[in-house]
Amino acid sequence: MSVNVSMTVNGKPVSAEVEDEMLLVNFLRDHLRLTGTHVGCDTSQCGACTIHVDGVAVKSCTMLAVQAEGSNVATIEGVSDGETLHPMQQAFKDNHGLQCGFCTPGMVMSALDIVKNNPSPTEQEVREALEGNLCRCTGYTNIVRSIIAGAKEMEAS
Amino acid sequence: MEAFNYRKAGSADEAVSTLASAADGKFLAGGMTLLPTMKQMLATPDTLVDLGGASELVGISRDGDNLVIGAMTTHATVAGSAEVHSAIPALAALASGIGDPMVRNRGTIGGSIANADPAADYPAAVVGLNATVNTNKRSIAADEFFVDVFETALADDELVVSVSFPIPAKAAYQKFPNPASRYAVVGVMVAQTGDGVRVAVTGAGPSVFRASSFEDALGGNFSASALDGLSVSADNLNEDIHASAAYRANLVGVMAKRAVAAC
Structure with missing residues (x-):
């Protein structure tokens, strides 16, 4: 049907x-x-x-x-404003939050959801909230850094 | 996925009548298990009746000494509910540990208990808190609801409408999660209820079960040390690549003690 x-x-x-x-x-x-x-x-x-x-x-x-x-x-x-990256996308770029990039769209969409629910997340809170997103390259450290940096930038702007 | 007919019901009654007119239909709640199961061809219903439009199945309310949760209430809603946090914080904590955030945004309490996965979290809450499962036909006591692996007392045309949890004096849930799926390798709900101390174990056996020797010991002395020397039999417990039956049996004691300590 x-x-x-x-x-x-x-x-x-x-x-x-x-x-x-x-x-x-x-x-x-x-x-x-x-x-x-x-x-x-x-x-x-x-x-x-x-x-x-x-x-x-x-x-x-x-x-x-x-x-x-x-x-x-x-x-x-x-997510972006035309050619201008969203602060969260820019944070992933600035903090080397991606390597192969396959997981990145999902990571960014989850990151935006995390920040919506918790505008200033701690590292532990970000790690727990990323439970449903797998990355096979980065070891997550730079993804977590990216999200915390993106959250700060979003709060500032 | 095999082809099927999708029907969206605007109410619980419409869902039941729509399912009745299908040869091999299934209710679709959050779909967090059903859709992956259909992708693997482990289920091939000819009709899916989506409950997403039945708004009367969503919501959390207090009814005297009971907390009533609508079947289509998501795990995220239960986890974030001020009403649940104040009445049964252990239930909010349990819901916040199911799957991952995206799964919690779609998955529902009704779908979880109707599916009766042996490693799901909610069965431990339903049995441990001595809840009542309300369907379109009747009310089913927790001890009668879960029957076996993926099997409940529900008839094929029976729809879970809500779950009514008597508010316990104290309760806590502890689980040893599978690190990938967050399903319970073993999860234990311990509660002091009007029906005495209840200890419900999920993940360990084919279906949720009560550890009666633990209940008896805790009834006399509600402390983790009351469980020293007690164990559940490893006979008939689950065995897989994650844990042997003996390992699970040991975990039941460990998780039960942690739950008592967390009460």
């Missing part, structure tokens, strides 16, 4: 006919060509597919596109 879904993605209304079983991440990547949201493990563990649905961080590989009907979806593509 197919179904018409409509939602707002990064501020723009979108609509498409999709199969009932289409995952939200595949809708974003294959239909909307928003390929910044990655599919890492496809088993809800790695967090590379993290996006925000109605302001809340979710794993888009474990949600159906049709479940996002009427929702407000934010992906990594909507």
